[in-house]
Amino acid sequence: MPEVPDYIRIADDVIEDVRSGKLTAGDKLPSIVELRAKYSVSHGTVQMSYARLEALRVIRRHQGKGIFVTDPATWMREP
Template sequence: MPAKPKWAQLADHIREQIASGQLAPGDKLPSTSQLRAEHGVSAGVVRQAVLVLQTQGLVEGVHGLGVFVSERGESA
């Protein structure tokens, strides 16, 4: 079985942080450059991971401010 793509691994990591409460609703995600440095990935990988999480309703981007954990119920 092929390894999971890096963007999927990063999305899983952020999803776990949200599920565990390490990242709470309203919290800002680290910047693209911080995530790149922490996980050793490209900006494109970070963008793809965030896009997937946005599609799932877990995070939302606010133009000019960053990406934040969505204000939603525990059903995530």
């Protein structure tokens, strides 16, 4: 079975943190540099993770302020 790419694994971890309540709407996510260190991945991998989360409407980027969790009610479905 193929290994899950790092960018998907990171995005899935963020989604799980939201589902579990560890992260809530309005919470600021770690910087790219912080996630690079946490997961030992490249800058591009973290950028791809954030791009995936943005496409899924899980996060919103605010230029100069950071990356924030959106309201889960707008994107999260019951399993």
